[in-house]
Amino acid sequence: VKKQDLLMVGVGGQGIVLASDILSEVAMAAGYDVKKTDTLGMAQRGGSVVSHVRIADKVWSPLIKEGEVDILVAFEKLEAARWSYYLGVGSAAIVNNQTTPPLSVSLGTSQYPGDKEIEDTLKRWAGRYYFVDGTRQAIELGDIRTLNMLMLGSVSSLLPIDVKTWKGCISQRLSPNILKMNMVAFDKGREEMSRAGVR
Amino acid sequence: MKKLLSGNEAFAFGAYHAGVMVAAAYPGTPSTEILESIAQFDEVYAEWSTNEKVAMELGMGAAYAGVRALVSMKQVGLNVASDPFMAASITGINGGLVVIVADDPGVFSTQNEQDTRHYAKLAKVPMLEPSDSQEAYDLMAVAFDLSEKFDTPVLVRSSTRISHSKSVVETNCKRNAVAKPAAFKHDVEKYVMLPVHVRLRRPVVEGRLVKLNAYADTFPGNQIIKGGKRLGVISSGVAYQYAREAFPKASFLKLGMTYPLPQKLLRDFASQVDRLIVIEELDPFLEDNIKAMGIEVAGKEFIPRIGELNTVIVEEAGYRTGLLAEPSRRKVSPPQGLPGRPPVLCGGCPHAGIFFVLNTIGQRSKLLDARGKSEEQGKLIITGDIGCYTLATYPPLRAMDTTACMGAGIGQALGMEKAGVEGKIVAVIGDSTFLHSGITGVVDAVYNKSGVTIIILDNGTTAMTGHQDHPGTGVSAKGKKTQKVELEKLVKGIGVEDVKVVDAFDMKAIRAAVRSSLENPELSVIIVRGTCSVRLRKRTGHRTVDIEKCDDCETCLRIGCPAIQKLDEQVYIDATLCAGDACTICEQLCPKKAIGPVTAGGGSK
Secondary structure, three states, rough: OOOEEEEEEEOOOOOHHHHHHHHHHHHOOOOOOOEEEEOOOOOOOEEEEEEEEEEEEEOOOOOOOOEEEEEEEEHHHHHHOOOOOOEEEEEEEEEEEOOOOOOHHHOOOOOOOHHHHHHHHHHHHHHHEEEEEEHHHHHOOOOHHHHHHHHHHHHHOOOOOOHHHHHHHHHHHHHHHHHHHHHHHHHHHHHHHOOOOOO | OEEEEEEHHHHHHHHHHHOOOOEEEEEOOOOOHHHHHHHOOOEEEEEEEEEOHHHHHHHHHHHHHOEEEEEEEEEEHHHHOOHHHHHHHHHOOOEEEEEEEEEEOOOOOOOOOOOHHHHHHHOOOOOOOOOOOOHHHHHHHHHHHHHHOOOOEEEEEEEHHHHOEEEEOOOOOOOOOOOOOOOOHHHHHHHHHOHHHHHHHHHHHHHHHHHHHHHHHOOOOOOOOOOOOOOEEEOOOHHHHHHHOOOOOOEEEEEEEEEEHHHHHHHHHHHHHOEEEEEEEEOOOOOOOOOOHOOOOOOOOOOOOOOOHHHHHHHHHHHHHHHOOOOOOOOOOOOOOOHHHHHHHOOOOOOOOHHHEEEEEHHOHHHHHHHHOOOOOOOOOEEEOOOOOHHHHHHOOOOOOOOOOOHHHHHHHEEEEEOOOOOEEEEEEEEEHHHHHOOOHHHHHHHHHOOOOOEEEEEEOEOOOEOOOOOOOOOOOOOOOOOOOOOOHHHHHHHOEEEEEEEEOOHHHHHHHHHHHHHOOOOEEEEEEEEOOHHHHHHOEEEEEEOOOOOOOOOOHHHHOOOOOEEEEEEEEEEOOOHHHOOOHHHHHHHOOEEEHHHHHHOOO
């Protein structure tokens, strides 16, 4: 089986750790060896968050090598640009169409990259890339916190694991009262990808 | 049964299945989840101790009484707990005592990068190191057995990458039947460390080390993995995983026990390969000890001493030593010029208001300084401490001058004052940190007639490590209601007369309290109280900026709130990050009254 190295990146508070947890559980349920690790700094919110998920027959290091990521899942555009150099040959990137300026941008000491710069960076490293309207869709669903399940839905379109396994693992991790909304988000994520031409 | 577990969860499961009865810890990244996980088992007594020293003493007491005890902490926690830890080594135990210490190579969340392995040598106790979650699980049973067999505490060293990585674990799902109920057997020569008894125990400890040395050669977690003859790699912990990936053809000596070292096994391994290299994170601990045996080995001349390792770093060492052929793959490097995204205080953080006031009253930054352009000295000296609030060091708040270790800020403030530094000195400390090791500083301040101002930031939780309870919350590690230690009564009881409590989101009250304390030449304490915004369940009335009224003065940006953003010359508030009615600091500070709740029709964006 071909290995799959996934890097999930974004801003603290976007639910990336839970998303990568579930992704790992899905991979385990599908019979793969899996390791995942998060690199979080201090504090709870607002900093750059990176989650490495490695799926293969046998995984050694929990950290993915630069230039070997198969799928980059970026919850925010600047973070997509920051981590795209991790992408390998023939890789894919899924990018949530969301701009969250860091404090230094708001304070005027640095500049948020323009859309063209971000796209050029993705073009340079990614085999193919997809923008999804995750934040807007999650807010429309009634809770921004469904964003992570929406992004997982998008990822599921690129992995050879059946939807039943995904939904089974999600049901085990989320409490029943928020499950329905999150399942809708998951399906929305898949729809976003099929709209972008992924089947 | 197969489970996907983090190293910390695996430690907890392993200890539970090994029959642990008592577990104690103080939260500290990356070790926190060990106690959180074990607290879920009804049969185990688990507590958040006031600090690591108390946790260690609790573990000693339980072990003295014959039951298995687990104490867990981050590496600097062992500095706090080192006194009882050293004592536990010399008295020995009775029931097993396992101490898990998690290092932080790469310094993700610590004030230093110390290598815990030196403590094993210092205390003359065995040390085990897992390289993934399965081993973290398996080593727990081994560690307790070892502890009881050799009458010694056992140190288990984890690291951020072990504790915070998840991997597949096969668990046996059965708890080792605990036969012995707690019972303490009087033995003053063993447990009362009067000098005369210490002299009796010293040869016991040295004899134990000799026996452990012999045992190390038979330890099942020390394994030779046969590969090519050209290169032999000695490694342990997560470094082993990187080494395995980087050198697929080499032979390996994987050490699960890194102190004392298996001398015979090492010599055997050395004789089987042409070239020997040690791959280890941080200090050359294995390397120095192996060299001391007279075995020729390379290590830190190729592998960095500083920071976390990874496969790429290990591969590069392979290229430099000529042990790996450099592949012709495309050059990869991070993009330049992108703005960084360091951690910040959260939207609605109860620390933001007080630091805004300290910044402005202390004239620490005029508007320009908020952009980090001025190096002008502020009027206030603010000694700081360990917690989320350490982030107030950064622009725009820039309201912290020192951070060393838990509780240090108060003592440092006293030192500056007694040294004769002019003006009022302010010490800032969080509630959990204060209870951990700030109290003795206040006692010192009262006793030695200090005139500093101590500000306790009471957000009702240990926030930075993920919201653990502490003696000031009135809730136990098991989530049960318990007696609450009242901070204001505590400081008054110590003898502080000027004690004020203010609402963390009432800017006028904060300003008045700080001014009055600064004018008072006597010792004063201000408790700034407000709920951590991450714990808010319902968020209502998020704020918005009326761009008609906004004159772009940027006062709101100086709070450092991540919800208040500016892009393309327009200030706006991100509704998903704003704490709304629970905070309103920006609304109180806006000179043009341009900020208000979104429902009041004030918003246009």
